[in-house]
Amino acid sequence: MSITAEHLRTWLERFHDEILEHKDELTDLDQAIGDGDHGINMARGVKEMHKMLNGKSFDAPGDLLKAVSMTFIGKIGGASGPLYGSALMKMASRASSDETLTEEEWINVLEAGKVAIQQRGKAETGEKTMVDVWAPLIERFQKQKEIDWQLFQTTAEELMQSTKEMHAKKGRAAYLGARSVGHIDPGAMSSYLFFKTLAETLQERS
Amino acid sequence: MSITAEHLRTWLERFHDEILEHKDELTDLDQAIGDGDHGINMARGVKEMHKMLNGKSFDAPGDLLKAVSMTFIGKIGGASGPLYGSALMKMASRASSDETLTEEEWINVLEAGKVAIQQRGKAETGEKTMVDVWAPLIERFQKQKEIDWQLFQTTAEELMQSTKEMHAKKGRAAYLGARSVGHIDPGAMSSYLFFKTLAETLQERS
Amino acid sequence: MKKLMNDVEQIVDEMLNGMVLAHPNDLRRLDGTTVLVRKNAPVQGKVGIVSGGGSGHEPAHGGFVGKGMLDAAVAGEVFTSPTPDQVFEAIKAVDGGKGVLLVIKNYTGDVMNFEMAGEMAEAEGISVKQVVVNDDVAVEDSSFTSGRRGIAGTVFVHKIAGALAEQGAELNEVQAAAEKVIKNVKSMGMSLSPCTVPAAGKPGFTLADNEIEIGTGIHGEPGVERTDVKPAAEIAQILFDKIDADMHLKSGDEVAVLINGLGSTPMMELYVFNNSAAAILKEKGVHVTETIVGEWMTSLEMAGVSLTILKLDDQLTSLLHAPAETTAFKR
Amino acid sequence: MKKLMNDVEQIVDEMLNGMVLAHPNDLRRLDGTTVLVRKNAPVQGKVGIVSGGGSGHEPAHGGFVGKGMLDAAVAGEVFTSPTPDQVFEAIKAVDGGKGVLLVIKNYTGDVMNFEMAGEMAEAEGISVKQVVVNDDVAVEDSSFTSGRRGIAGTVFVHKIAGALAEQGAELNEVQAAAEKVIKNVKSMGMSLSPCTVPAAGKPGFTLADNEIEIGTGIHGEPGVERTDVKPAAEIAQILFDKIDADMHLKSGDEVAVLINGLGSTPMMELYVFNNSAAAILKEKGVHVTETIVGEWMTSLEMAGVSLTILKLDDQLTSLLHAPAETTAFKR
Numbered sequence A, B: 001m002s003i004t005a006e007h008l009r010t011w012l013e014r015f016h017d018e019i020l021e022h023k024d025e026l027t028d029l030d031q032a033i034g035d036g037d038h039g040i041n042m043a044r045g046v047k048e049m050h051k052m053l054n055g056k057s058f059d060a061p062g063d064l065l066k067a068v069s070m071t072f073i074g075k076i077g078g079a080s081g082p083l084y085g086s087a088l089m090k091m092a093s094r095a096s097s098d099e100t101l102t103e104e105e106w107i108n109v110l111e112a113g114k115v116a117i118q119q120r121g122k123a124e125t126g127e128k129t130m131v132d133v134w135a136p137l138i139e140r141f142q143k144q145k146e147i148d149w150q151l152f153q154t155t156a157e158e159l160m161q162s163t164k165e166m167h168a169k170k171g172r173a174a175y176l177g178a179r180s181v182g183h184i185d186p187g188a189m190s191s192y193l194f195f196k197t198l199a200e201t202l203q204e205r206s
Numbered sequence C, D: 001m002k003k004l005m006n007d008v009e010q011i012v013d014e015m016l017n018g019m020v021l022a023h024p025n026d027l028r029r030l031d032g033t034t035v036l037v038r039k040n041a042p043v044q045g046k047v048g049i050v051s052g053g054g055s056g057h058e059p060a061h062g063g064f065v066g067k068g069m070l071d072a073a074v075a076g077e078v079f080t081s082p083t084p085d086q087v088f089e090a091i092k093a094v095d096g097g098k099g100v101l102l103v104i105k106n107y108t109g110d111v112m113n114f115e116m117a118g119e120m121a122e123a124e125g126i127s128v129k130q131v132v133v134n135d136d137v138a139v140e141d142s143s144f145t146s147g148r149r150g151i152a153g154t155v156f157v158h159k160i161a162g163a164l165a166e167q168g169a170e171l172n173e174v175q176a177a178a179e180k181v182i183k184n185v186k187s188m189g190m191s192l193s194p195c196t197v198p199a200a201g202k203p204g205f206t207l208a209d210n211e212i213e214i215g216t217g218i219h220g221e222p223g224v225e226r227t228d229v230k231p232a233a234e235i236a237q238i239l240f241d242k243i244d245a246d247m248h249l250k251s252g253d254e255v256a257v258l259i260n261g262l263g264s265t266p267m268m269e270l271y272v273f274n275n276s277a278a279a280i281l282k283e284k285g286v287h288v289t290e291t292i293v294g295e296w297m298t299s300l301e302m303a304g305v306s307l308t309i310l311k312l313d314d315q316l317t318s319l320l321h322a323p324a325e326t327t328a329f330k331r
């Protein structure tokens, strides 16, 4: 079954709910190894997105992604704003103006997002950032015609967990050196929520 | 038995010891209703006095009182410095250069100190200051030929206690208004120690 | 108690040396004293201005030494008025032949010690006048007590008396201008947290997580009322009301406002507070022609703020805007 | 958490308004943005200088807007880099035809957001250059990481680039001077207490009564090492040694020193610290030709200090002494 703008809307509203639900947890993670604002930043972003989505309708997935990317870039700030914002911006271009996307196409859209994050942030995998969720996850499911969304979700969760034992090399956690080990990366967690809500939404379609 | 400079030295060394012993208590009282430095101020003063007295000899009580007054004025600061300093300064003048003083004369010397404190500080009795120890105590024993030093000491103690229920009108405690009630005035306590050590010293003579 | 310090007994001494080391072209310490003077003191033909008090109020008072404000600042031990001999040294060092004005904050200790120093100087033939700042409306003004404390409003006295002295005015004129400021300046403070005198090692009072203290002075003394935490706008209103009960501001009045942090209040909070205070004054129709926001008259590391309002006339306005070149306050 | 504030969501907005209300002749807020610009921006024929970052570092960055330093400061949420559109508005507002220099502190977020704004401005035909300040030696300098943080040394970059821009220099010259400062400035901080992001409501880390944190940044991040309380002189030595391991100061070198309080450090303690730091430099034979003591680049209400050393040459010295008329820093 193909993916429409309405699916993405459902997904991102779900992402909104999950971020608000886990806001304090994200902030706690960022207090442990960063500056304690990741939950606050993401919550500000998804609230603005929620307001923006309300009352707007979108014909194509790309239009919706573009609008969300502008909101994230303009409202989140910090490191996560440009990263999520650039990801969604490039995802929008890749989705072009197609009104529906196959699962295989959709994974390619996500791949464009991953590339954008790495271009902006210059992080590799293993450096304890959101890249550690994005890159291996998308690489694993790329070129598959049909995605096992349940597996997609558990993989995202494992990847998030894997950041716990990493020694940070990028982002604020890098300033802590070895003391960063033992904490999940906050951006990895918000990225997990991003992919978890995506998987839940796309699974429900069928 | 008459009073000599050596008696005064013994007294003031004892005062030194008692102030150091009660330094924290004086500071606590001053934290409750003032700015928390009375113990620190008095300790600084008596330590300097101790150093000054060491190695100096005095023929007359007045010479010793003069020297101590200069130390107190120059080293204590705050409200208590000029008050104790002026008191001792005027006591020195009243003692003139007599080498010994009778008890009756000595009370007159103390009376000069009391007047000096009231001139400098403009406080009346009942305003919750050291005056509440100095004034009633000296007035009570004035013009007596022989002093009951035991009674002198317990009177001083009662007078100090009496400041507890007073509503401060002078000194920093006055800023607290009614909240000053329930705490002994720190200057009243140091004055009690002043008179207590005096009584002990003069009692031991006989 | 955690403080950046070495020997607690040397804290004032090291602070004064640290100041002179930071500002060697502006300040000089009189040998063997706790007095900081302008590098070029005494300035001949200018009234000298001496202030000071206990330490722990930095940048007051050493930070206000310089052209257009003070000629000397005398530092006592923490929260303890300096002794007369120190003040006397300051007076001698800054007398440029036109006499010296002592700017004293109204605390029994300060008044007595400065007065004794004034007597010593007069005995040596130096003309000395004094003014006593008592701007703190938290305390009842009563002829039965020693009256109101001097707090942040003192900064305006330094600024305005200093500016007039710099213009070559006579001692009695400088004193009169200082008295005019004192008559027209009122302040009130509050604190979010207490402070610890280094030698005492523990705070002067304690506050629960949801408590604030209204009417606190600048010596870690408890205030006049304890209450629950409130928004900045409400606090501004409480402080303003108490000041205005005394000042009776009218629409059209011109004032200068000083928002003074008590030692550990971030500029962010001071500006938020100013935003609230400005709204109250605007509502009243009062024109704020000058606002000074910062930490000027502090109480060690106390968190909190005081609001000071100075009613202006043409003379005060022009002296307020005159140049000042001190290490803490520049105009 | 006790703070002087109203609505936690409005804290940056109210702070910016409070600043403009306090300094109406100096500052202006661009409508609908979090950007403060010089009242007279854009200054024609002058390179514009834009800095900024998350809020909570006051007086940085708004306090440095004015003649001889910044043309605009962009304020993000507390400790959160501002978004590209805000920075872009600042760039447009201060471009006086000679281009704009962005002074960025080296945090991933700041670098990305400012860079994106630069791209937007270039697309509209405004020449934009940027420099990235990375003075914090607490953090390992490594090509495998995003490298060192920018902290208090940024103040020197503002001062010196601002002074050169004021003299009419070209964009590439101003950029080169800023780069020279960055190459020659190193800092290291420590804290006695943490700070609380208003929207988070609890401190970023905790410290026991006898603990201090060495190598703290300016965002309430934990530092690189925790240790027991030490005298100021020892702390100064630790910070200096770490800086010098990188800087290799020699006898005869000329430097400027910045003693920066992190938000709630009393001036008394900063001057005591300066006294200790000055002794270390003197011992080394290093000439301190300029010392700046105060709270310039703060971390909300954190208690602590950072030491910054800038190695000088003739150009840097003369630009450091050039006039500056900002609300926080005057020369």
Ligand SMILES: Nc1ncnc2c1ncn2[C@@H]1O[C@H](COP(=O)(O)OP(=O)(O)O)[C@@H](O)[C@H]1O
Pocket (backbone or CB within 6 Å): A030, A034, A035, A036, A037, A038, A041, A042, A077, A078, A079, A080, A081, A083, A117, A120, A121, A122, A123, A128, A129, A130, A131, A170, A171, A172, A185, A186, A187, A188, D079, D080, D081, D107, D108, D109, D110
């Ligand atoms: N260079 C980078 N590349 C990819 N992700 C990064 C990079 N730097 C930081 N991040 C991500 O951003 C998250 C922090 O975001 P946030 O707290 O909102 O911003 P900030 O670090 O500016 O406070 C980190 O947990 C990490 O996942």
Ligand SMILES: Nc1ncnc2c1ncn2[C@@H]1O[C@H](COP(=O)(O)OP(=O)(O)O)[C@@H](O)[C@H]1O
Pocket (backbone or CB within 6 Å): B030, B034, B035, B036, B037, B038, B039, B041, B042, B077, B078, B079, B080, B081, B083, B117, B120, B121, B122, B123, B128, B129, B130, B131, B170, B171, B172, B185, B186, B187, B188, C079, C080, C081, C107, C108, C109, C110
């Ligand atoms: N006007 C006054 N007359 C007499 N005694 C006073 C007066 N003002 C203050 N005192 C005394 O001084 C004591 C406080 O001394 P101290 O704490 O050393 O000075 P400060 O109040 O300047 O901190 C008070 O407890 C009180 O007994």
Ligand SMILES: [Mg+2]
Pocket (backbone or CB within 6 Å): A030, A034, A035, A036, A037, A038, A078
């Ligand atoms: Mg963060």
Ligand SMILES: [Mg+2]
Pocket (backbone or CB within 6 Å): B030, B034, B035, B036, B037, B038, B078
């Ligand atoms: Mg006291």
Ligand SMILES: [Mg+2]
Pocket (backbone or CB within 6 Å): B035, B037, B078, B079, C054, C079, C080, C081, C109
């Ligand atoms: Mg005192």
Ligand SMILES: [Mg+2]
Pocket (backbone or CB within 6 Å): A035, A037, A078, A079, D054, D079, D080, D081, D109
């Ligand atoms: Mg942040």
